[in-house]
Amino acid sequence: MKESIFTDPFKKARQETGIGEMDDQNDPVAMILGHKEVRRAAHNWKSYSSGAIPGRIVIPSEVNIRSIRQIPFEVDPPQHGAYREVVEKWFKRPLEKKYEEELTLQIEALVIEVLEQDSFEVIHDFALVLQSQALTLLFNVPFEEAQTWISWGTHVFRSKDSALDGAKANVLYDYIDQKLAESSSNPGKDFYAVLLAAEVDGKKLSAEEAKGVLILTFAGGRDTVINAVTNSIAYFAEHPKSLEWLRKEPELLPTAIEELIRYFSPLTQMGRVATQDTMVCQHAVKADSRISLCWASANRDETVFENADEVVLDRKANPHVAFGFGTHNCLGATHARQVMKVLLRTLIAKVKSIDIHDAKDNIEDLGDFKRKVGFDSLTVKFNKI
Amino acid sequence: MAQITFISSDNKSTVVSGNSGNLMELALQNKIEGIEGNCGGVCSCATCHIYVQPEDWTKIGPPNEMESDMLEFDDKTTNYSRLSCQIQVTDAIDGIVVNVA
Numbered sequence: 001m002k003e004s005i006f007t008d009p010f011k012k013a014r015q016e017t018g019i020g021e022m023d024d025q026n027d028p029v030a031m032i033l034g035h036k037e038v039r040r041a042a043h044n045w046k047s048y049s050s051g052a053i054p055g056r057i058v059i060p061s062e063v064n065i066r067s068i069r070q071i072p073f074e075v076d077p078p079q080h081g082a083y084r085e086v087v088e089k090w091f092k093r094p095l096e097k098k099y100e101e102e103l104t105l106q107i108e109a110l111v112i113e114v115l116e117q118d119s120f121e122v123i124h125d126f127a128l129v130l131q132s133q134a135l136t137l138l139f140n141v142p143f144e145e146a147q148t149w150i151s152w153g154t155h156v157f158r159s160k161d162s163a164l165d166g167a168k169a170n171v172l173y174d175y176i177d178q179k180l181a182e183s184s185s186n187p188g189k190d191f192y193a194v195l196l197a198a199e200v201d202g203k204k205l206s207a208e209e210a211k212g213v214l215i216l217t218f219a220g221g222r223d224t225v226i227n228a229v230t231n232s233i234a235y236f237a238e239h240p241k242s243l244e245w246l247r248k249e250p251e252l253l254p255t256a257i258e259e260l261i262r263y264f265s266p267l268t269q270m271g272r273v274a275t276q277d278t279m280v281c282q283h284a285v286k287a288d289s290r291i292s293l294c295w296a297s298a299n300r301d302e303t304v305f306e307n308a309d310e311v312v313l314d315r316k317a318n319p320h321v322a323f324g325f326g327t328h329n330c331l332g333a334t335h336a337r338q339v340m341k342v343l344l345r346t347l348i349a350k351v352k353s354i355d356i357h358d359a360k361d362n363i364e365d366l367g368d369f370k371r372k373v374g375f376d377s378l379t380v381k382f383n384k385i
Numbered sequence: 386m387a388q389i390t391f392i393s394s395d396n397k398s399t400v401v402s403g404n405s406g407n408l409m410e411l412a413l414q415n416k417i418e419g420i421e422g423n424c425g426g427v428c429s430c431a432t433c434h435i436y437v438q439p440e441d442w443t444k445i446g447p448p449n450e451m452e453s454d455m456l457e458f459d460d461k462t463t464n465y466s467r468l469s470c471q472i473q474v475t476d477a478i479d480g481i482v483v484n485v486a
Contacts, residue, residue, distance in 0.1 A: 039458055254425030255427055258424055258429065259423070318427035318428065320429050328432075
């Protein structure tokens with residue numbers, strides 16, 4: 001019963017000062033830890049900007065491996081809204097019946113496949129495959145394309161040896177360039193064609209802008225979805241009664257999903273750059289320095305969440321910020337929620353119980369804080385109903 | 386059975402009825418334009434924001450602290466704002482008219 005316990009490393013600092021500090025490649029970050037303060041800062045885009053040089057609001061900073069601006073993510077209002085409007089409708093497609101049906105077929109096939117195995121490694125043999133296959137639906141490209149994406153591994157910018165791997169990022173950039181070139185000479189009905197045909201303020205999106213949206217789409221929903229899927233499997237392995245409960249009361253699925261996402265908070269934090277000298281929790285923030293909105297800490301704030309360190313699957317009031325907050329809230333949240341819904345539905349229909357054979361934690365090193373964000377590997381067996 | 390009138394942003398009026406669940410779910414079941422309910426009703430997304438008619442305010446009542454904290458950060462919030470996922474559909478709200486924010 002320990003693999004699915006994700007402790008809250010921020011508790012003490014959150015209660016004492018509300019601020020955590022970490023260095024990141026000589027560009028320090030003042031981490032905002034309290035729920036209310038995180039939401040307030042996320043809302044205040046005028047003081048805390050996303051429009052810094054590309055890569056700087058990400059932690060660890062991607063300034064040294066990326067010069068292309070991710071869109072709409074690294075753009076402030078009002079331009080942000082114009083970009084967001086272009087992609088918003090496309091990212092709501094996961095709610096369509098056909099999308100959900102196809103996603104169900106994909107995930108069912110994958111679950112049936114691993115059910116036959118004596119054991120399998122969840123991250124690479126299940127979650128990465130599931131995430132890549134599901135992404136073909138979001139892109140509306142052939143299912144086979146998932147093979148290429150799977151070959152990139154769990155993170156498009158990170159490799160085993162390096163948290164920031166420039167050579168690896170180039171693989172993604174070259175791939176996107178090629179797909180955009182193909183699409184501009186022979187447009188299909190996919191995301192590439194939608195982007196190349198899109199107009200913002202009466203002007204067509206440039207190839208560079210389209211590329212910025214595509215990098216965001218590939219990078220943003222990758223390790224996050226993989227962690228949400230893998231961590232949830234670890235949870236159900238160690239809480240068979242929870243799996244039974246959902247089997248009996250599937251109407252609890254929506255609240256259960258929000259709760260798992262709150263508890264695991266697959267994205268620990270997101271940075272902003274201060275546009276002026278400000279104060280956060282009596283901590284002076286200098287203009288042009290970085291703060292972060294620590295979603296993972298806010299989601300364990302005991303002044304907001306009762307039994308914050310427990311998974312309460314029927315938690316009715318759950319104002320979590322796992323998908324961010326405010327104008328930049330997660331563009332892929334609809335897709336992610338649909339993936340989780342279909343996965344859980346499939347698990348309760350086909351899997352009786354789950355045994356963990358081996359687990360290696362993935363611990364983020366955040367200065368004073370060490371946070372378990374997921375697993376480097378998780379070997380399990382699914383038992384059939 | 387409670388009858389509720391939703392008025393969407395394009396001024397389209399839809400009368401729906403229900404006797405269980407919350408107002409966001411009722412809106413989704415009836416495909417009311419502009420009500421998304423992304424978080425499934427746990428008060429974490431504000432995509433089910435509505436305006437209650439002033440004359441109906443006493444029937445509905447004010448938001449609790451958690452909901453008002455959420456509304457505080459929504460730029461479209463007025464004195465008559467509520468998140469529809471936090472309003473139970475019962476006879477007590479029969480006849481109300483709400484505008485989608």
